[in-house]
Amino acid sequence: MTVPDRHPDVPVTRPDAQVHFGVFFQGVNHTTIWSDPESGSQTDFATFERVIRTAERGLFDAFFLGEGLRLRESRGALHDLDVVGRPDAITQLAALAAITTHIGLVATQNTTYNDPADLARRLQSLDVLSGGRAAWNVVTTDNAWTGANFRRGGYLDHALRYDRAQGQLDVARQIWDAFPDAGGSDAFSGTVAHVSEHSAMFDVELDPTTPRSPQGHPIIFQAGDSPQGRDFAAANADVIFSRHGAVLADALEFAADVRRRTVAAGRPEDDVKIFPGTGIIVGDTPADAEERARWVRWNQVSPATALSIVGNIWGEDLSGYDPDGPLPAHDPVVEELGGERGSATTGARTREVAARWRALAEAEHLSIRELVVRDSGERGFQGMPASVAEDLIRWVRTGAVDGFNISPWIVPSGLDDIVDRVVPELQERGAYPTSYTGTTLREHLGLRAPLTRRAAATAVGAA
Ligand SMILES: Cc1cc2nc3c(=O)[nH]c(=O)nc-3n(C[C@H](O)[C@H](O)[C@H](O)COP(=O)(O)O)c2cc1C
16 A cells, blocks of 8 residues: 655655654653543553553563652642552562563653652662663653642752752762673772762762663653753753654754754764654544544543643633633733742743634634643544554654654553554564564663763773
8 A cells, every 4th residue: 555655855864764662651641541441540550561561562662651749730629630649660660670571661750859879779770670671761840839749859940950950860870880880890989979069959978789780770861841951861861752743843853953962962963862752543544543533632631621721821720611611701810930930931831822722712713622622633643554654654764753652542452553553564664673682771772882981982992
């Protein structure tokens, strides 16, 4: 079957590039559907087990857990579709390491509220226990309500969050590097002493106790989209987890920006792999896929969720409004959070979103719920398996991305169609592996040596 080229003007710059997949299990979200009879528990270990086994059968690089340190609230009420009761990500991944053999295990861990030495040790333990399959998704968390949950740290300024993240990562790398590489000849380097530039944040002195894993140390992911967040990724990360996974032109622009920043940080331009979060919906015909996508979107946006999303922008409780009625007639009351509450952009973003929603609702005569559904329309890829495969290949081979973090819209069965129907289409086109060729996450992702070991590796290579 011939698949029409949906992006004929974008040149293919990497004709042999392979598609890579990760699966992203969100921490706090309203995008996983609960109402379908197929939908299972969002917290039972059996659900995570089934998803990770499917992903490993589909030769995914990684299983990725997001983490929210506090449930979202609107004026005291929890979002009706949020999940309550998720276990800690590192503990969950340690249990999943025991029932898998190859797939990478990515733990989202916050740098604003964790202790650096303790976090470094827990991540390294996961890496050692899993035989070199762990990664740390470094997040700073920009919202105020999580800050309110922690007396220590509180509302750290947005810019200082990235300084603190850098301090955390520097401490972690020193701890991880204190032990020699497996089979290496260098000696244990003993006490790690680190006083951060922002010494009010850390003053660490300890003797590390955990050896290095087969991949050196945990892989570093980063999720954060501000200029500071992108620069942090360019200087430190192996993988950037982006939001730019729905529109090709947007993804290409993002990739060009990340590469420019990576070169400015003194690294090769392809050193940071780009994995956007995305969704994939397949159907037997284009109309079937379209119908499924519509069903998914309507189920993700319950009436209460629609009112709470619009209420957050309007800065008031809209639960008394009719979700099938129009937006409030008055303009929103914008709360200026500012950098000291963790967000540098909230006020401007709120005004921009409200103006855009008002214009869209008036132009298309949309109710509150229709508006929220319409605004969440661009979520990723949909179509028959062959056309989805062609689209994914095009994204990778035009250099827009290196792979995709797929968020299933239903668990535990949400990856079945992708593994059973899309992966074979990719393999048939020579664009997806047919077996794991390595055992570590570093090998799956095709990464170079850890940044801190590069000079040593070059010196050894030159000798
Ligand atoms: C794709 C993506 C996924 C994220 N996932 C999480 C998460 O699971 N937990 C969390 O606390 N923050 C998460 N974040 C938020 C980041 O922590 C970051 O604090 C936030 O985006 C603010 O940083 P920024 O201003 O650089 O974007 C995510 C961000 C992005 C872009």
